[in-house]
Amino acid sequence: MxxxxxxxxxxxxxxxxxxxxxxxxxxxxxxxxxxxxxxxEISGNKVRKLEFAVKEAIDSGCDYLITCGGIQSNHARATAAVAARLGMGSRLVLRGTERQVAEGNLFLDKMLGATVRFITPEEYSSSRVEIMQEEADKLSVEGHKAYILPEGAxxxxxxxxxxxxxxxxxxxxxxxxxxxxxxxxxxxxxxxxxxxxxxxxxxxxxxxxxxxxxxxxxxxxxxxxxxxxxxxxxxxxxxxxxxxxxxxxxxxxxxxxxxxxxxxxxxxxxxxxxxxxxxxxxxxxxxxxxxxxxxxxxxxxxxxxxxxxxxxxxxxxxxxxxxxxx
CATH class of the missing domain: 3.40.50.1100 (Rossmann fold)
Structure with a gap:
C-alpha cells in the first residue's frame, strides 16, 4: 500500500x-x-491528519493554511498552531459572530495569529467552500499561495x-x-x-x-x-x-x-x-x-x-x- x-x-x-x-x-x-x-496547542486527533495534509501543502509551495469550522473548532485551533509553528499564515472561516466571547479555542486562534472570518450558519452550510476560496484568491493577489483544508481535515x-x-x-x-x-x-x-x-x-x-x-x-x-x-x-x-x-x-x-x-x-x-x-x-x-x-x-x-x-x-x-x- x-x-x-x-x-x-x-x-x-x-x-x-x-x-x-x-x-x-x-x-x-x-x-x-x-x-x-x-x-x-496542537492537542487532539486533528494533528494526525495535519501531518499528512500540511506536508502536501508545503510540497505544493503553499505559505498559508485556510480552513473552516465552528466557533470552538479544535481543528481550526490545531491548524492555526501548526501554521505558526511552521512559519506559515492561517485564515479561519468560522461559524459564529465577532460578538462571541474569545474563550477556549477561539481565544487560542487569536493568540496564534490566525485571521478569522465569521460567517452565519446559513453561509457555512451553503457556501463555506466558496468563501474559503475567496480568502485564497485574496491571498493570491497579495503574493501568497494558500492551501485549503476541509472541515476537520x-x-x-x-x-x-x-x-x-x-x-x-x-x-x-x-x-x-x-x-x-x-x-x-x-x-x-x-x-x-x-x-x-x-x-x-x-x-x-x-x-x-x-x-x-x-x-x-x-x-x-x-x-x-x-x-x-x-x-x-x-x-x-x-x-x-x-x-x-x-x-x-x-x-x-x-x-x-x-x-x-x-x-x-x-x-x-x-x-x-x-x-x-x-x-x-x-x-x-x-x-x-x-x-x-x-x-x-x-x-x-x-x-x-x-x-x-x-x-x-x-x-x-x-x-x-x-x-x-x-
Missing amino acids: KMPKKIELANLPTRIDHLDRFSEELGVDIWIKRDDQTGS SNGIGSFGYINAFNEILEQEERMGIEFDAIVATVGSGGTFSGLLYGNEINGNRKDIIGFNIAGTAEGFREIVMGLLEEIGEMTGAGSKLEPGDIKIIDGYPGLGYALSRKEEIDFIRHFSMTEGIILDPVYTGKAMYGLYSEIKNGNLKNYKNILFIHTGGLFGWTEEARSLI
Missing part, C-alpha cells in the same frame, strides 16, 4: 491505558488511547493520519500482549473514523470499528465515509471493498446537536472524570463515551471483551455555556 509522506508534528505514539474502575462498573474491559495528549490525505494510528495500535497490541475486538471513535466529520476503518481493512484485521455520531445522522455519515474510503483507496492504489452495511455508526447520541449539551451528558462526563481522572470534552468525546456507556448498559455490545476508545481531545472546548451545567 502506498502511504503519502508526512511531517512530524505530534507526540507519538500516544499511550493506551486501562480504565480500571470504569471497566469494573460496566463489566467489560475498556481501554483508552490518549490522542488528547498529541501535544499542547476530513479528506483522503487527512484520513491517512488514522490509517497510521491504526498501525500504531497494532504495534501497541503486540507489545502489550492484548487484542482489542472493537475500537470506538467519535464521528464528527468522518476522517478519523474512515482512517481507522481503512486501516482495519487493509491490514486484514477483524476488529469492529464503531462510531458514535455527535451531529447529523448515522445514515448521512455513512455516505460521507463511503466517499472518503473511495478517495483513500484511489490514493493507495489498493481500493476498498467496504460497503455501507460494513460501516458501524451508532445513532442516537447527538443530543441537542453539535456543540450543544444536555445536563445528563455533563453529569456523565463529571462521573467519568471523577472515576478515572480523565477529562472528556462536551462536544465530541463526552457524547461518544456517553453513547458507549449507554449501549453497554443496555446490553447492546455484550459480544466485546476488550474495547479501545479513542480520546480525540477537545479540552479547550469547555466554554462557559457547558461549564454552567456542572
